[in-house]
Amino acid sequence: METGSAAVDDDGPQRLGLLASALAGRTVAVASGDRGEPAWTDGITVFVDAGECPLRQLESVTVQASLLAGGGLEPDVVRKLVRRPALAKRYLAVEGHRALAAIEELLPYPVRPLIDLDLATRADSPAMSLAVAGGQKIADPPPSFGVIKARNLLASHPSAQQSDMGGTHDPRRKSAKELPELEDADVGAESDVMDPFSSPVGGGGAAGNLLQRLMSRVRQLSGGGSPGADTPTHRSHSGIRGAGMVTSTSAPPSEIDDAGDSEGKGRKYPEWDVHRMRYRHDWCTVHEIDPPQQHGHPFGRPDVHALRRPLTRLGIGLDRCHRQTQGDDIDIDAAVEAQVEMLAGSAPDEAVYLDSLRRRRDLAVLVLLDVSGSSSEAGTFGQTVHEQQRAAAAALTVALHELGDRVALYAYQSQGRSAVHMMPVKRFDDSLDALAMQRLGSLTPGAYSRLGAAIRHGASVITEKAGTSRRLLVVLSDGLAYDHGYERDYGAADARRALGEARRQGIGCLCLTIGAGTDTGELRRVFGSAAHASIPKPRQLPDVIGPLFRAALRSADLRRKVSQ
Amino acid sequence: MPVKPPRPYYVPVANEEQVFKAAYRQGLSVALKGPTGCGKTRFVEAMAHDLDRQLVTVSCHDDLTTADLVGRFLLRGGDTEWVDGPLTRAVRDGAICYLDEVVEARQDTTVVLHPLADHRRQLPIERLGVTLDAAPGFCLVVSYNPGYQSVLKDLKDSTRQRMVAIDFGFPTPEVEEKILVNEAGIGHERAAELVRLGQAIRRLETGGLREVASTRVLIAAGQLIAEGLNPRDAARAAIAGPLTDDSTVTRGLVEMIDVYLADEAITD
16 A cells, blocks of 8 residues: 555544554554644544654654653653643653653564664653653754643543543544644743643533532432422523533534424424323424544443353253254154154154254344433443443443344434434444444433433334344433423333333333432333343443343243234 | 374473473363464474374364263164264373363353363263273363453353463564464564564554454464565455454554555565
8 A cells, every 4th residue: 555645634644543552552543633733642642744754654653652651641740741841842852762662672663763772771761751851951852753742631631531532532632722822832921820630621620520510410309399390491501511521512413492404304203291191193303313423532342251141142042952963862753753764665864863052043132322411420430421331332232243133222312302313323234343433432422311202213213124023122321311391200101101112012121220320210110120220330231131131032022922 | 103293383482381291290181271373272282292192172162062072872774873072082092182262162061071170080971871081191171262351250160170271372572483484484574573563463452353463363474475475465464354354443454564564575
């Protein structure tokens, strides 16, 4: 392949992402930075100028990734470089060579001449590099080393713990583009005391926490108040959006309640009105919209080995099969018959063995992922509920896919009855590739959720597309959420009704809550205690998934037989 | 008497040969743990050669039944005839029985190994109503890939504790280079390039790869190069292709290959 010097978008620096990840020893993306800017990284993405020649790009990516691998960009060191560009430059010169030398045996040949062994041997740790850089005169690093942007590194660091690689990083990158101008300018501005950790841009700061806390109050409020008094209709959009630590730029196009003129007509579904005890026909409109696709959100392949065992055993029990041509034991009846036939002069049947065989897999699973605003609340173990649910959704989808089951993954959120959005991360017929994972990684929580409509649409997708007789609908949600005109009791009744409809069609339904600190009793009542599980960590999924799936399948089987 | 074939090429990484031979002399069973393509099977072949035992290899799969290992009755004309399975044959002949990827087998199947693997060294054959004592020289060797994390748990503890475990990893770069030179017949510099590429790919943990580049795929790439293929084309065919079907990941791998492997031939 010829990597032309005039790198077009497709051949842009992104292609070096895998190399950067390998050198850094963790997942790192590469993106094209601003033209003419030296290379830099925020710890998640390495930015290089796409206009540079390929070798230069390679060198820059190698150096920045080596810095990440060597621990030279950890906050404790980087903090000392904030607003000290001269020191940062000297530090980069020393630490860059040290980090390169540390992984020397991994470096591709073209970049090995970069290492200045004399400099590299002066330090053996990032802290020592800093000391060397502070004390001595050191020549500037080669231009291909790029720069260290201390502030951007720090700004993205807390989020790297709180919200691993979700869509929440994007706004930060946008803001980063404004920072370069600031950086050199405010060298002398000592009065500018800005703590990057509480920056609202960083998202994990005080403002974010406050908003989160506000949000959780909203959820609990409904416990004592009169029904409907706490409908989110009265809360401002910005409040709920903001709690998600995202700006609306990365969220799907937000539509107000009566924005029915969006692209495509959508599909209409009825809704159960518990107050009047009757259906409201064509009440909800479900739009299937493509999830926002953002580059640079590598979503790692989940570890599914633990999940595989319980799922493998679903519905493929061993059967003792008679009259097989080969098997473990002789089928006495068949053997006797064969003898009789042979003695009678006709050709005997040679299938005289007993064998235990597995039945063909016959299962389709649709995973519905709740991406309403509430799921961006901090969960039990630091990660947000959304991230934990997303991890579980990915694990389930990958595990089932690898077992050969039909599986689809849709995310849902809504803004009123005419804008229920279903985002197909993976349709039944899509392949489960890096693109699907990227779609999953780009999902950002926001808005509300209308569970009943999501279930109805999910059921119809399964019925039309699954093509198997055993079908499962798995909802990943952190609690009954609300929507405009969809309060707690009303929503619960409608969701229960929708589940009843789905189950009557022979679709097993179950619900998983992962990492949510909220009260999930309502979900349990809607789904039934046998079809709902609440676990604190995605890692515990394998323990509960077997019995849950089996129970749901068994009841669906029963219903299907009755209805046929 | 037939001439003994040459010893399968195996370079020891640590003390695994001593451990294996000690365990063999004491009649202990051995479990080999390590990622795919790191040389477990080659190691057993080399050991069987050194100890001058026949090697019976069974590749386990999830439909492997006890009867597949032990044996079964077949109908021949009007009579039934017992046919030994590979395990029974090894027990009778005193061979080394190697169960490859043993965790793939069903758990009820591995239970038959218990009396064989501990001090009893017996194989009960239920269908025949006999219990065979293992012939001297019999040794049970199993292998599995702990990269599948849950698998560690899947081998029953009662099975695991009847074994002596030997851990395998990928060889160090120097050793791997030597292996490549020997197995693929390529020059040292070329081998060093391939090893470096392999080392880099092994650092990718969540890059969408199920398994990393093993010594086996590096050797395959080397063999293609030895046949005169351009190194980059060889690596694409032997490394990028087998590791992933995903177009995005393939693209990244191809990019790494281009970075690590020189296009022009290094003068060997």
